[in-house]
Amino acid sequence: LIVSWCTESLGCVQTIAKGARRPKSPFAGKLDLFFEAEISIVRGRKSDLHTLTEVVLKNPVPGIRSNYLRTQTAAYFVELIEICTERDHREPELFGLLRRAFGYLNANDPTPRAVSHFETELARIAGVHDSKKLKADPAFALGNLFGRLPLSRAPLLKTLAIEAKNSSK
Structure with a gap:
């Protein structure tokens, strides 16, 4: 295995x-x-x-695996980190970001804002996005730097938008 x-x-x-x-x-x-x-x-x-x-x-x-949308979001975060990192290269800030994200998803349902926050922090750590200077999408900056974003991003954001719309009714 x-x-x-x-x-x-x-x-x-x-x-x-x-x-x-x-x-x-x-x-x-x-x-x-x-x-x-x-x-x-x-x-x-x-x-x-x-x-x-x-x-x-x-x-x-256990909270992540108790809800499909939480699992889907956690999987997206992991995919994004795998794209943005080199194997066997120590990056404690990335580990801390992932730990905080999992802690959040363990207790809360994901939102588009949570995904955006994760992407912004990852782009900041990678050195490609400064939210004070740039208003551009951090995911766009990550995609440019690493050549792609996870394919799971679009369906995840679509599902989160639908969930947000349904919960606001």
Whole structure:
């Protein structure tokens, strides 16, 4: 099983969890979408695929998986970070942004404003958007810098707009 992680100390890394699908695996119940965990890895010698040796679950953020729209928004945030980062490049500010976003989504339903805030902060961290100087869309700046945005962005924003309209009635 190959698992991608966004970590504070290592950046975005990919690990192989050997034996994770076995019934008595030490990873059982510890590998799932959006989990916050402490991990131990052995660095790969010939590639950027590392071996996962230990996982200690810290925060399963159950609120994200309890609602499809929250899950969809969290997935968009992760996709965006994967596009905007290099593997094995430490970026603690990105980790902090993702942790705050997951904390928000764990307790609150997503809004277009929350998505815009995440994109603005990510663009600021990437150095391509200064909200005080530019009135341009931060997602546009990210798309220009990295060549694309996640395909899930348009359907997510459409769904969020419909939800916002329905909740204001």
